[in-house]
Amino acid sequence: MIKIEVLGPGCANCQRLEALAREAVASLGVDAEVEKVTDMREIMARGVMATPGLVVNGKVVAKGRVPPASEVMTLIANVLAEEASRS
Amino acid sequence: MTAVQPRHTAELAPASAQRTGNGLVLALVVAALAWVGAYLALHPVADALTYDMLRLSRDSHLGSAVNFFLYDTPKVLLLLTGIVFLMGIIRTFFSPERTRAMLGGRREGVGNVAAAGLGIVTPFCSCSAVPLFIGFVEAGVPLGVTFSFLISAPMVNEVAVVLLFGLFGWKTAALYMGLGLAIAIVAGWVIGRLRMERYVEPFVYEIAVGQLDSRESLTWSDRAARGIQAIRDIVGRVWPFVVAGIAVGAAIHGYVPQDTMAGIMGKGAWWSVPAAVVMGVPMYSNAAGVLPVIEALIDKGAALGTALAFMMSVVALSLPEMIILRRVLKWQLIATFIAVVAGGITAVGFVFNLVF
Numbered sequence: 001m002i003k004i005e006v007l008g009p010g011c012a013n014c015q016r017l018e019a020l021a022r023e024a025v026a027s028l029g030v031d032a033e034v035e036k037v038t039d040m041r042e043i044m045a046r047g048v049m050a051t052p053g054l055v056v057n058g059k060v061v062a063k064g065r066v067p068p069a070s071e072v073m074t075l076i077a078n079v080l081a082e083e084a085s086r087s
Numbered sequence: 088m089t090a091v092q093p094r095h096t097a098e099l100a101p102a103s104a105q106r107t108g109n110g111l112v113l114a115l116v117v118a119a120l121a122w123v124g125a126y127l128a129l130h131p132v133a134d135a136l137t138y139d140m141l142r143l144s145r146d147s148h149l150g151s152a153v154n155f156f157l158y159d160t161p162k163v164l165l166l167l168t169g170i171v172f173l174m175g176i177i178r179t180f181f182s183p184e185r186t187r188a189m190l191g192g193r194r195e196g197v198g199n200v201a202a203a204g205l206g207i208v209t210p211f212c213s214c215s216a217v218p219l220f221i222g223f224v225e226a227g228v229p230l231g232v233t234f235s236f237l238i239s240a241p242m243v244n245e246v247a248v249v250l251l252f253g254l255f256g257w258k259t260a261a262l263y264m265g266l267g268l269a270i271a272i273v274a275g276w277v278i279g280r281l282r283m284e285r286y287v288e289p290f291v292y293e294i295a296v297g298q299l300d301s302r303e304s305l306t307w308s309d310r311a312a313r314g315i316q317a318i319r320d321i322v323g324r325v326w327p328f329v330v331a332g333i334a335v336g337a338a339i340h341g342y343v344p345q346d347t348m349a350g351i352m353g354k355g356a357w358w359s360v361p362a363a364v365v366m367g368v369p370m371y372s373n374a375a376g377v378l379p380v381i382e383a384l385i386d387k388g389a390a391l392g393t394a395l396a397f398m399m400s401v402v403a404l405s406l407p408e409m410i411i412l413r414r415v416l417k418w419q420l421i422a423t424f425i426a427v428v429a430g431g432i433t434a435v436g437f438v439f440n441l442v443f
Contacts, residue, residue, distance in 0.1 A: 008214070009214060009217065009411075011212075011214030012214075013212065013214065014214075040217060040218065040221065040294070040414070041294055041295075043218055044218060044221055044222070044225075044294050044295070044296045044297065045294075045295060045296070045297045046297050047296065047297035047298045047299045048218065048297075049183045049184060049187065049215070049218050049219055049221075049222035049296075049299060050182070050183045050210065050211070050212075050215045050218065050219060051212075051214060051215045051218060064182065064183060064210050064212075064215065065210065065313075065316075066320075067316075068312075068316060
């Protein structure tokens with residue numbers, strides 16, 4: 001089970017990134033939970049100063065921009081590959 | 088434990104990286120040549136379309152308006168695409184984290200200048216104003232220096248500068264940029280001198296900021312991809328405003344007699360500058376959105392300083408941004424912020440009208 005978090009106060013960019021994350025999860029065919037984090041304390045605690053931020057299993061993979069759909073998929077897949085190689 | 092980092096494929100395979108590098112250079116050269124070719128063709132193509140294909144007379148109002156539109160629209164869009172691409176690449180070398188580290192503990196004065204300058208090149212969106220503000224304060228960036236950044240970032244942006252350059256020439260664009268920086272520096276410094284730290288919401292000082300890591304290893308093709316992404320995001324968003332703005336300009340260019348506005352917004356009316364600033368403060372738009380209005384004003388004899396002051400106050404100060412900032416600032420500080428910046432813009436408008 002993967003946990004994907006989209007960090008941001010709820011601006012248009014954050015919503016776009018959330019939609020992209022959901023699409024990416026669907027096309028990767030992985031079991032994932034996509035969650036929005038809007039609390040400023042939570043966002044800052046993850047070390048993100050520019051929203052929107054994309055966090056995969058606790059790792060910040062993008063911040064301050066909305067990556068294109070293909071990159072969102074690669075970013076998620078990269079974290080999964082890294083975790084798989086570690087275990 | 089082998090930490091495989093799939094992002095660094097370029098380092099593992101230098102040969103293929105070299106190849107994609109060459110391909111990238113080639114693509115950029117071709118794109119640059121196509122850009123220059125298109126730019127050079129603007130005048131002849133616009134003339135051919137207006138006077139030969141549409142058979143409009145060179146002396147008619149309609150001919151002049153159509154020619155203006157057919158020439159200016161592609162010109163401004165080309166300039167915009169080129170500059171947005173370059174700025175997209177330049178911004179990959181900066182990040183809010185790096186800017187924060189560079190400004191942290193910096194003294195006022197020098198800090199205000201640095202913050203205003205970094206405001207141009209650091210990627211920033213006004214919806215990130217709150218986390219950015221908290222991050223800056225946490226890193227010990229003085230309040231006034233933080234404000235210099237928050238004023239310069241939205242006001243001095245490439246879209247505004249390119250539009251002014253494309254429509255009114257490089258002098259207007261350079262003045263807008265220079266005066267925008269001056270306002271950001273001075274207004275930030277003034278806010279710093281007023282010692283308003285107690286009007287920052289107390290929770291800001293209590294937030295624990297996690298590890299801020301800004302290390303991103305980007306290849307040149309990554310950077311070019313970001314530049315292209317910037318074109319899609321920015322040009323894709325503002326082009327309807329640009330077209331509308333130039334259409335308005337073209338209509339006025341051909342029809343409405345000059346100097347209709349001169350009486351109300353010309354140099355003679357001293358109150359026009361503050362009136363333009365006051366009208367602009369609550370309005371929210373990007374630089375492209377105000378373009379039709381600015382063009383109409385200037386073309387019809389409104390003083391340049393008045394029109395620029397209006398544009399600055401629309402772009403730099405907006406109601407939605409104040410509402411966002413209210414989460415971290417008490418209203419006394421927000422009111423001071425608006426007053427200082429609006430005062431600065433008004434002063435710039437006056438000086439402008441006096442000099443020109």
